[in-house]
Amino acid sequence: MSTTKMTEAQTAGLNKVVDSFSVSTDRLKVIVDQFVEEMEKGLDHQGATIAMIPSFVSGRCTGDEKGSFMALDLGGTNLRVCHVTLLGGGEHTIRQQKYVVSEELKTGPMRHLCDFIADCVDSFLTENGTSSSQETIQLGYTFSFPVLQTSINRGVLKQWTKGFNCSGAVGKDVTILLQDSFRRKNINVNIAAIVNDTVGTLMAYAYKHPETAMGVIMGTGFNASYYEQMGNVNKWTGEKEQEMVINMECGAFDCERRVLPLTVYDNKMDRESINVHQQLYEKMVAGMYLGEITRNAILDLVDQQLLFNGHSSKELNAMWSFETAYMSTIEVDNTSDLCDTGHILESVLNVPATTLADRQMVKAICNAVGVRAARLASCHIAAVMRKTKKVGEQFTVAIDGSLFEFYPNFEENMAAAMSEVLGEQARSKVCFDLARDGSGLGAAIIAMMAAKH
Numbered sequence: 001m002s003t004t005k006m007t008e009a010q011t012a013g014l015n016k017v018v019d020s021f022s023v024s025t026d027r028l029k030v031i032v033d034q035f036v037e038e039m040e041k042g043l044d045h046q047g048a049t050i051a052m053i054p055s056f057v058s059g060r061c062t063g064d065e066k067g068s069f070m071a072l073d074l075g076g077t078n079l080r081v082c083h084v085t086l087l088g089g090g091e092h093t094i095r096q097q098k099y100v101v102s103e104e105l106k107t108g109p110m111r112h113l114c115d116f117i118a119d120c121v122d123s124f125l126t127e128n129g130t131s132s133s134q135e136t137i138q139l140g141y142t143f144s145f146p147v148l149q150t151s152i153n154r155g156v157l158k159q160w161t162k163g164f165n166c167s168g169a170v171g172k173d174v175t176i177l178l179q180d181s182f183r184r185k186n187i188n189v190n191i192a193a194i195v196n197d198t199v200g201t202l203m204a205y206a207y208k209h210p211e212t213a214m215g216v217i218m219g220t221g222f223n224a225s226y227y228e229q230m231g232n233v234n235k236w237t238g239e240k241e242q243e244m245v246i247n248m249e250c251g252a253f254d255c256e257r258r259v260l261p262l263t264v265y266d267n268k269m270d271r272e273s274i275n276v277h278q279q280l281y282e283k284m285v286a287g288m289y290l291g292e293i294t295r296n297a298i299l300d301l302v303d304q305q306l307l308f309n310g311h312s313s314k315e316l317n318a319m320w321s322f323e324t325a326y327m328s329t330i331e332v333d334n335t336s337d338l339c340d341t342g343h344i345l346e347s348v349l350n351v352p353a354t355t356l357a358d359r360q361m362v363k364a365i366c367n368a369v370g371v372r373a374a375r376l377a378s379c380h381i382a383a384v385m386r387k388t389k390k391v392g393e394q395f396t397v398a399i400d401g402s403l404f405e406f407y408p409n410f411e412e413n414m415a416a417a418m419s420e421v422l423g424e425q426a427r428s429k430v431c432f433d434l435a436r437d438g439s440g441l442g443a444a445i446i447a448m449m450a451a452k453h
Ligand code: GLC
Pocket: 075, 076, 143, 144, 145, 146, 161, 162, 196, 197, 198, 217, 220, 221, 222, 223, 224, 249, 251, 282
């Protein structure tokens, strides 16, 4: 490897790319203002851009809930099947098993996916010795897609997100579809609740920390939930004198492309995704997409002959080949010759040869995409605080997802952006807490609350 410095042309080309990913304080403020407006529209009527879906989870948990429940978690990288025992006093035990959902299942007929889930539950029950019981097992089903709920265990899928695209599901009640697979396979399980992962995360964290105000997922996808007074929800025709968790489905924010600072690299990724022009906010923040945006920016510099001497590789040319996890590794690479970065580029992605300048440029692009994601990811939290008049008060946000947990400086960059928008004093009252794998526990708590009713 030569230790060449970046040429003037390389520096200029890189700066242009990096600048295109910067989000100014003023722009953050515009996004937050627009977000508050969109929240209001979503609470007012059906069919708004941000769906603001009432979850039928009302009341707060106390931590004293007890009992044994099953939970399913579909919508991240894996399917998880869990058996949760709530012990009271905010304590619980959990047994869980992960199952890989193949690309074929993600995009095939819904019936195949439901049968697969039912088979996983069956084998989990057999392996854990719980299948012989005569009693119907109550299950909380975390199904992390936009579901327009009509009750705690009924809801119609609005659209797929995150690379799922099964036929025969949109417009259908997804609980009935899965319950049907259980019935056909004689599995004695009742779906007591359907739960979004953000709602599960909020409830799980609230089991130990009842003051929790929001549940956020920053992983493969991006979304949030919070408590709202139902008197503020015009479209809600039920009891108004209560608070309920709202699944915001905020990844859909600004699909009109009014305020989000989209670059050519975002547009290319969006155009080639299976849900074009949808989930644009999610696509700028979530783990599923950041690597692809970065890959587009890298290839632009290759095409300008400013990176890798103008050479790419078959691997780097393949869509989705640049994983977001590589970005994390590259961002923490502090070796003098950036050898971890070199390893990813040369050994994993088969780029013929890289100079130190090449590696530095790739690192700078990863940083620009990662910082932008974190800055944008703070906007919806600031907006919820504004909407619920909590700016300046203690505000606990439970956050789950690989990006928040593993991406270098993600939390610090979110906090810095929030401080620019709300001021440092208000920011200092906000806690971003990691709520790892909360949605299984949360779904069990919600199943329990539903069973109690
Ligand atoms: C997508 C889904 C949403 C989910 C989020 C995080 O945005 O539409 O329901 O909460 O991903 O998994």
